[in-house]
Amino acid sequence: MRMELFAIDGLPLIKKGDDLAAMICERAELEDHDSVVIASTIVAKAEGAMVQKSDVVPSQRAINIAKRLGKDPVLVQLVLDRSSDVIIEFPLLLVENLNGHVSINAGIDDSNVDTDYLLELPHDPDASAKGIGKRIADLCGRDVSVIITDTNGRAFKIGQTGVAVGVYHMHPIRNWQGEKDLFGKELEITEEAVADELAGAANLLMGEAAGGIPVVIVRGFEYHTKDDVSVKEMYRPDNEDIIRKGLRCLRQSSD
Template identity: 45%
Template sequence: MDVFPVPDLPEIRPGDSLAALIDERVDLRPDDVVCVASTVVSKAEDRIADLDAFPAGPRAHDLAAGLERATGEEKDPRFAQAVLAESADLLMEAPFLLTETNFGHVTVNAGIDRSNVRGGDLLLLPEAPTESAARIETGLDADRVVVTDTCGRPFRHGQRGVAIGWAGIPAARDWRGERDREGRELGVTVQAVVDELAAAANLVAGEGAGGTPAVVVRGFEFGDHAGSDALFRDVEGDFVRQALHEWSFEAE
């Protein structure tokens, strides 16, 4: 399997066709997987916003005040309002805002970015990343697209790439019902392949000013397995989320 960046992409602006820009730079094959960073998807979809577009309500003021008490740092309630607007659920209020986005991804601050933003204060995640992936896929010679983001992990330091949208490929490879080397039937193994592809892409995409926003994964084979698009856990089966709803931060 080969993983390589799409070279020489320009600064992405609202209305740009990511598919056309990628196709111009790489001779794609139908079975390639094209991984595209959510930042450039958001820029192409004009998801750039000013803080003034989010006048803070009482809830946002309360959240900002709580964050200030927890961290000792001044917080803008307009940012808290933006996070609320982009979230379906608030899992943690301090010492940071952990939210479920409106499309089901759990991340800090609803994934709102404040770096590498031109023309505004904030870069919001795509409204519907799987729909974004499908639109990009229709304009490419490749049949599979993953929209990626970078986020932290519970119980571990550091960030890694994850998928927040995908098209042309199931989110997961379902091994349940198959056999291990000893002939035992697998009962729980469901492999989140779009996350693994996103992580592989992130290794060559890089971070910061030298980052590359699109990567091609060539030679990946899904194999003869059942597929599933159930990447985000339902609340009923997410026991960590249920525990977080019962937990509150207490500063030392």
Template identity: 35%
Template sequence: MITIWAPDGVGDVGEGDDLAAHLLAVTHDGADLADGDVVCVTSKVVSKAEGRAVAVDRAEAVARETRRLVARRGSLSIVVNRLGLTMAAAGVDASNVAPGRVLLLPDDPDRTARGLRLEIGQRAGVDVAVVVSDTAGRAWREGQTDIAIGAAGLRVLDDHVGRVDPYGNVLAVTAPAVADELAGAAELAAGKLGRRPFVVVRGRGDLVLARGDDGPGAAALLRPEAADLFGLGARDAVVAALRGSVQDRAAYGAPAEATDLRDLLAALTGAEVSHDGERLVVSGRDPRARWVAEVAAYAHGWTTRVVDDLTLRVVPSPPPSAGG
């Protein structure tokens, strides 16, 4: 059985506050906590305690926190922020802060989770896991849910690969993101307006690691850019392909297979496309066909080089870190 509760009585959290003290104050000096519990804390109070409320324009704050634009529609932007999280407005929050200020995400949520876990263990004598949660939207779905942006002492991913289901099927890709599931469950107990930033989840001690083992943290849930099939928005992918900059290349993932690209280029351009070792050769004089080949090759992780008026050579692009 899983039990979830959100203690009342947490007052306003300010810069420099001791979050462990706030938690222990509403859990009777930790007497309400037990080994194997998971303590979830909202990123908002973590940010406040860490002094991440800043007096800057929200747009400026979003720009500072952005590593790469994923999609933009009017004033709404989805970006990969400095933590590697893909979020609306880089996770910058303008609610529940003084006018003229915005709240940035914690500097290092995994580090915060590790520190809070250590303090709870030392002061209350219990071995708990800690999750730092934040609210995020989901592709293809309306609404938002809480996810784990920081974690300590927790198996954040429950990998089922190799296990066998009741019908004898060997599982190949199933891997519940249990840290996110715990964050979402915690939000149900806390609510958005209840002023209950701490939630205790009991009943999943099997996911809690031994004292001293903090695990990989929530950063382990970040999908590598080269493995992300949706690294750009639909319109934004078209614009990025036309722009063809080195900075956008990683969003298209690993280079496509040569045979797949060969068939695509032939279909798009009507030109003769041959496969010569590790390169493709596009032959033809049509300027438009050559331009289409260049754009399509870029979007598939390949680089074009003009050989002469008749020939366009296409080779796999080097990773951006290797100089593009």
């Protein structure tokens, strides 16, 4: 197997209503079964998933949490508004957002955006990925996979990495159960987070800060599918998530 990754240069600053698929098709010679990896920030901007700070009125709960964290109460209120579950409030605000993704601050960001605004994650990243993939097929005639990414920290390790928050034409998990290892033993629990691995690889080229490149093409990784897929395939069921249970106990003991 040989896999290649290359960045798409020359994208302008993205604004609401921009056609990302057209911009990508104009700047890349895509091939069938390429994986188009796109930073969630530009998808959110194109979809208008931005909130003006002056439109957010912090509740007393948000004010209290913000005081403990040393954060802006407006940011905290927006995080609460966009969350289905607050897992812990201190020393960081770890939540499950309305789409099921677990991250600090619900993925809401104030970098690379006007100081009067906050940028959310796309509200339905799977739908975003599907829309871009279908639009690329219409414009370029290419059948591609799409991964929408965000950068997340990791428990037990320093540093951030790219992760998938939305997918199209690619199952986010590859199940190796039933396969044999080198010694003929059957694998029982091995499930590979392929969408996250590709997101992490793409993040090496995307970079961070002002010089970031928000779109990377992955070629040669053959895991394309016509199935209906969702990033939620990789979310661990609540009743099996021992880490979340432990964090809830921590939250309750500190209340």
